[in-house]
Amino acid sequence: MLHAVFLRSPYPHARIKAIDVSAAAAVPGVRLVLTGADLPPDFPPQPLNHLFHGQRETPYYALARDRVRYVGEPVALVAADSPYVGEDARELIEVEWEPLPAVASAEAALAEGAPLLYDDWPDNVAATFEAEMGDVDAALREADVVVTQRFDLSRIFACPLEGRGVLAEWDTFRDELTLWTSSQIPHIARDFLSWVLGLPEPRIRVIVPRVGGGFGAKFHFYPEEVAVALAARETGRPVRWVEDRAESFLATVHAREQVIEATMAARADGVITGVKAEILGDMGAALHTVSYGPVWLTSVMMTNVYVIPNARVRARAVVTNKTPLGSFRGWGQPQANFAVERLVDQVARRLGMDPAEVRRRNLIPPDRFPYKGLHHVFDSGRYEDCLDKALELVDYSGWRERQQRMREQGRLVGVGLSFYVENTALGPSRLLNQGGVLSGGYDIGHVRMETNGEATVFTGLCEMGQGFTNGLAQLCADELGVDLDQVTVVTGDTQLCPVTGYGTGASRSASVGGAAVAKAARTVRRKVLEIAAHMLEAAVDDLEIERGRISVAGSPERYVTMADIGRAAYLRPADLPEGMDPGLEAIEVFDPPQMAWPYGVNIAVVEIDPETGLVSFLDYAYVHDTGTLLNPMIVEGQIHGGMAQGIGMALYEQLAYDEDAQPRVGTFMDYLLPTALEIPRPRLDHLVTPSPLIPGGMKGVGEAGTIGSPAAVASAVEDALRPFEATVTRLPLTPEAVLGLIGKVGPGSPVPAAGGAR
């Protein structure tokens, strides 16, 4: 096996005038050096899965051809006997660069005379999206209070602790490619590989072993997957690439970075009458697999959970000389939530009302569902019950009293809340296709009963630690009436598993994937009962299944086991009813009629050290409703993990760049992930309102924790800083930023995007 390493661009923007690989290729142990010049002239750029109406093309390739647009862009691949030799040889590749002026932020990219990333464009705007309902201008004119604020959301990323990895084996005799990759989209990756490499889809097998965290970053089709496959073809040997920690900060998609200017109008009684927002998404150097999807989603979520009749939003996706932006748990929802919830807090402050009360007055009431908002249709919810439960769980009124006493002692204690809703069960296919998504929103479940009576579930979804294999096994076991340990779940292999419409993302595994598996298991159950009825000489309707034993109701001694059924179906078809085909499996499809919308409330209680700016948690409550809970432990784990990432976004994480678009993050000393020592253990409670759209009633929960937690933390910090009249508008709230809000250090701090607005 050969080991691949990539030479990456050290420049944010440059032309490649020439590359000389001769010295590198001459290093003993080096088997191949591949550059963009080795790609045929008609070699296709990386395909995209999301093609929104009107978006511009930002072609980029497995290896840069003649121009690089961000630091970290792959320029050459070295395949060698060891990664050590590969890294030695990489240093000997001579590139003649012609540096070009770079843009380091969306605003810089929009400035008059800014350098263009794509020469044939008139500006650096890759796409614009607008949506409107009602009459916002009238709402603003007639409002008793209007608040306007600019929000700055920093660039962060999913940062899975297990980075990416690709292993390609190209059987040049049979012309078949097997590619193991750390991905959330094996079927999309297979199709894209086919389009780029010109090898028919069935000759490509993509295998995704258990993945150590994806969080959306692996819902992307990366240049390395293509380049490593090419290296395997060229060398005729398996080639492996494992992303190292340093390159992961540059080579894996980034996320979140936006500037949002938003305005909210309200009446004196706290009823919100309108919202408008201008969203600027910093896409980095190119539109990646999901295009500007997260920025689009931010824009259409700007009414959050509220009945706001008038809204107008505009989202612009702008290219800059930074790593391409992509998916991260929550997509654009944490940004929208941050802006809307911060504005609601400001409305409350201006009106002298309790922020929980302002929210209560505006929540979509249960009898308004299904509720059509700015773009989506929300399926169901009991929002006010959820708010009440959260306020009770955290002892909101008690904290308000304690806060008063603590303030009198000079302590800076704040209580902040946010209400979120999450887009899950992404579908239906027709809606997604119309919106520009290439793949559908369906999922296919395949359940096969084996000869020994155990069941195997095949799914195109990928297990990356979220635990859905357990959830799918539970659904299958329940439908079939067998114990959980009688079900095996096979995931992530395009040769074995059915196609999944979208991939493992958008919190759809349990809801859409689960519904498909349950449907297939029900079909298998029907045949099980038919076979058992024949063997027991009883009517199907008289049978019941319990723990793998099918018996006649009222006569438990008359039974057959699942093993008997399996044997009959495959090994002794003579035992089957006349005319029944052998075999015992089913493939069923579920395409959701609409999306399912879980929701929840975060309440954070923080204390700020006024001398150091450090934020610590005194309490945290989280109440949510994700419909039917398949497995409470998994659901709680999802909430804990998502919340931790949301707190990371609020307080710690930032992929800083300098004004020349050079990254300032290279290790975990620069990119601070919170640890168990930083994250509070939340008081967590559930409401269960089954989704009317999903058989079984499950909604998704994968991203929920990330969406409302940044806003809640920001709200709590702002509340704690009430004595200083501070307004929190940017993240992360570093100790320096907090002292900036207090006024102890100046706003002119040279630390990028740290000092808070005052």
Place this chain on the structure above:
Amino acid sequence: MKPAAFRYCRPATVEEALEALAEHGEEAKVLAGGQSLVPLLNLRVIRPGVIVDVNGVDGLDQVVHENGAVRIGAMARQRRLELDGGVENRLPLLHEALGFVAHIPIRTRGTVGGSVAHADPAAEIPAVTVALGATMHVRGQDDARAIPASDFYIGPFTTAISPTELLVAIELPALPQGAGWAFLEVARVHGAFALVGVAALLHAADDGTLADARLALCGVGGTPVAIPGVREIAAGEAPTEELFETLAEHVRKTIDPFTDTQASAEYRREVAGALVVRALRLASHRAGAEGKE
């Protein structure tokens, strides 16, 4: 993240190690716990031709309690010292600082000598050596030197150890009876390097005024910074909040901190003062508590 090629040698004695260093000079790097060196190798930030791994050297990890001092072998692991009751009793400042050094797995491999020789200006242990007035015992092939901490740290990641010398032990004076101590720091997350760290020592006279005071900081300059003039300001004064504030202002004026991606110089200066007051308060409290016992 694979290092460039290097030669590896694993001496069994100090003499063998010194022989290797004498032979390779600037080309060689000493590998102790590896918690800083190995990442730097992997990132190819440094490319030594030879790694002299002293993990196999006998006796370099001994901790000896001598008259009024503790002599810590350069290879003594940080975690071991943290759990050593004798060290906790006689070097409570070091004990307290060790709790801030990264995380337990790192302290389990990391050595005191490695941290001192690496001389990261944000690291805790170098600040403790400066505060306590430690003596670094360094050996060359032909001689041995005892370098006071005040002369030891020359700049960021630079010490008075010559390329052919090996740090063998750090001698730290035990805390006298009745003295108070405190180590405090601000880091953005637990285990991260200090944005600012403060080591404080107070010696009370019989009349309750201060006989001596010392302050050393990390994260605020190119080396661990022993603040000059602290004794002059504090001696003969009562340990009051007013005095602590005066010392904090003195520290803010004295230090010349830097800006990096985590905090500005202005933040470091501001917070250094706040931490100094807290550290002095805690040290004073402890000095009082000790006195009553």
